[in-house]
Amino acid sequence: MSTQSTQAPETIILSKRDNIAFITLNRPHVINAYNVKMRDDLWVALQAVRDDADVRAVVLSGSGDRGFCAGADLTEFGSAPSQTIARQVRFERGVWELWLTIPKPFVAALHGFVLGSGMEMALLCDIRVASRDATFGLPEVGLGMVPAAGGTQTFPRLVGMPSALQALLTARRYTAKEALRMGLAHAIVERERLLPTVERLARRLAQQPPHVMALARQALLHGGDVPLPQALELEERLAVRAALAASRG
Amino acid sequence: MTCTSIRLTTDGSVAFLTLNSPRTSNAITAEMAAEVAEACQAVRQNDGVRVLVVTGAGRVFSAGRFPPAGLAHGEAGPAPILERLRRLRVASHIAAVEKPVVAAINGPAIGQGVELALACDLRLAANTASFVLPHLQHGLLPWDGGTQRLPRLIGLPRATELLLTGRRMTARQAVAIGLVHQVVPSGQLMAEAKELAERIASAAPIAARYAKEAVLKSLDLPLEDGLRLEADLAVLLHSTQDRAEGLASFAQRRRASFSGR
Numbered sequence: 001m002s003t004q005s006t007q008a009p010e011t012i013i014l015s016k017r018d019n020i021a022f023i024t025l026n027r028p029h030v031i032n033a034y035n036v037k038m039r040d041d042l043w044v045a046l047q048a049v050r051d052d053a054d055v056r057a058v059v060l061s062g063s064g065d066r067g068f069c070a071g072a073d074l075t076e077f078g079s080a081p082s083q084t085i086a087r088q089v090r091f092e093r094g095v096w097e098l099w100l101t102i103p104k105p106f107v108a109a110l111h112g113f114v115l116g117s118g119m120e121m122a123l124l125c126d127i128r129v130a131s132r133d134a135t136f137g138l139p140e141v142g143l144g145m146v147p148a149a150g151g152t153q154t155f156p157r158l159v160g161m162p163s164a165l166q167a168l169l170t171a172r173r174y175t176a177k178e179a180l181r182m183g184l185a186h187a188i189v190e191r192e193r194l195l196p197t198v199e200r201l202a203r204r205l206a207q208q209p210p211h212v213m214a215l216a217r218q219a220l221l222h223g224g225d226v227p228l229p230q231a232l233e234l235e236e237r238l239a240v241r242a243a244l245a246a247s248r249g
Numbered sequence: 250m251t252c253t254s255i256r257l258t259t260d261g262s263v264a265f266l267t268l269n270s271p272r273t274s275n276a277i278t279a280e281m282a283a284e285v286a287e288a289c290q291a292v293r294q295n296d297g298v299r300v301l302v303v304t305g306a307g308r309v310f311s312a313g314r315f316p317p318a319g320l321a322h323g324e325a326g327p328a329p330i331l332e333r334l335r336r337l338r339v340a341s342h343i344a345a346v347e348k349p350v351v352a353a354i355n356g357p358a359i360g361q362g363v364e365l366a367l368a369c370d371l372r373l374a375a376n377t378a379s380f381v382l383p384h385l386q387h388g389l390l391p392w393d394g395g396t397q398r399l400p401r402l403i404g405l406p407r408a409t410e411l412l413l414t415g416r417r418m419t420a421r422q423a424v425a426i427g428l429v430h431q432v433v434p435s436g437q438l439m440a441e442a443k444e445l446a447e448r449i450a451s452a453a454p455i456a457a458r459y460a461k462e463a464v465l466k467s468l469d470l471p472l473e474d475g476l477r478l479e480a481d482l483a484v485l486l487h488s489t490q491d492r493a494e495g496l497a498s499f500a501q502r503r504r505a506s507f508s509g510r
Contacts, residue, residue, distance in 0.1 A: 105413055126409050126410075126413060127406075127410050127413070127414075128406070157405055158404070158405050158406050159404065159406070160404065183404045183406040183407055183426075184406065186407070186410050201414070204414055205413055205414065207386070208385040208386055208413070208415070209385065209386075211388075212384070212385045212388055212389065212390055213385060213413065215390050216384075216385055216390055216396065216412055216413060217409075217413070219390065219396035219397070220396060220400060220408065220409050220412065223396060223397045223400070224400055224401070224405060227468075227469035227470075228397060228398075228401070228465075228468065228469050229469075231397040232341075232394055232397055234397075235390070235391065235392065235394065235395075235396045235397055236331070236334070236392065238390050238396075239334060239389070239390040239391065239392035240327050240330050240331050240334065240392075241327075241390075242384075242388060242389050242390040243320060243330045243334065243389055243390075244326070244327055244330055245388060246316065246387065246388035247316075247320065247330065
């Protein structure tokens with residue numbers, strides 16, 4: 001399976017092995033900078049992954065030597081016809097919102113530069129494995145922007161306010177080791193072991209029953225946004241659904 | 250109170266709740282859960298008790314049973330399942346204790362055993378302890394607060410990984426990510442737990458309860474409301490004898506002796 005586009009080079013490669021889908025950012029000559037074409041291709045790939053019942057886990061990685069994704073392609077900035085249209089497109093083709101509705105686990109394989117929207121894509125994944133040489137950062141503020149792929153919301157929820165404010169306000173870069181300490185990366189491996197490690201992890205996730213995987217991710221994704229008593233009620237509803245399915249075999 | 254599957258004892262101002270079904274690895278049953286509820290109620294009502302320690306008899310802290318007792322195949326519908334899950338709960342009873350609660354995790358905590366430990370305020374672990382949430386591979390989801398307390402305690406990334414993969418974690422790994430506060434050699438666990446509990450018990454009991462309440466609610470309240478709660482609790486303490494005793498002991502350079510009033 002692959003994306004349908006034929007006119008332009010594919011900015012996203014989608015492939016499948018067994019129950020695992022592999023989404024690869026594919027603009028290696030610009031460290032996989034995220035541009036409008038990549039947004040459209042990613043939109044298609046995410047829908048394919050969502051709709052393919054065989055897919056139980058997704059691996060996200062970047063092609064090329066230099067990095068996972070160096071951020072948004074700044075050469076295309078300002079190319080939207082107007083701010084109003086840019087905003088309209090942002091929500092009509094809400095890649096990040098779509099991403100969060102996919103009931104399947106994502107594992108990110110992060111190497112080299114993981115910056116800006118690259119970092120934010122990693123933050124939308126469930127588990128992040130980094131190669132030893134990975135560098136993380138949100139440089140937006142230094143460029144007169146704010147992260148706009150969910151970073152201002154996902155980062156503090158994942159690693160806490162102190163690290164989030166430091167990363168956003170200072171726009172500093174973090175080594176893989178620092179990312180590990182922060183909880184941003186779950187593990188660090190040598191570059192050549194990155195994809196095998198991530199694939200093994202994805203296989204482990206793919207072995208879990210898909211319906212409970214989806215319920216567990218809902219509990220984690222939504223439970224943190226409400227006070228504990230409501231969060232426990234959410235867990236109870238989801239746990240009953242899981243137990244009901246289990247008891248019916 | 251006559252208990253068959255737990256033991257509730259007191260030593261000075263510290264109460265010890267021991268899961269006491271070592272032959273079944275302290276797996277939680279509806280009967281045990283009812284006894285835990287009763288014990289927690291007794292601890293709450295006993296003014297002589299200032300700190301509760303929760304531990305397990307034998308080599309295992311508490312192993313979940315999959316499927317849990319009373320949740321076998323062929324259930325009728327959501328209502329009886331909900332009823333059964335509720336009857337199996339222990340973490341919510343522990344969490345309802347306003348006094349500080351210390352978990353002395355004497356060995357593996359599996360499934361609901363982890364959730365029980367998460368409902369305590371401080372966690373000491375024996376070096377033989379380990380932690381695993383194997384629910385998903387059994388087609389189940391944690392039902393005793395695990396999916397919500399784990400991310401609140403150790404952060405969403407690590408909680409996600411542990412829950413989704415069902416990976417087992419050693420005591421050493423658990424202390425590295427803040428899931429347990431300290432790891433001690435197995436033979437010293439109860440002595441360390443007792444010492445820690447007594448240190449907490451030597452503080453002013455109402456202040457300790459209010460501190461616990463304020464910190465736990467900090468996660469659930471907008472900052473403005475949390476600051477208001479903190480201020481209210483601080484002012485309430487002005488009316489206690491213990492606050493006067495605390496200030497006097499400081500001025501007189503002696504150890505304070507708190508009455509809990």
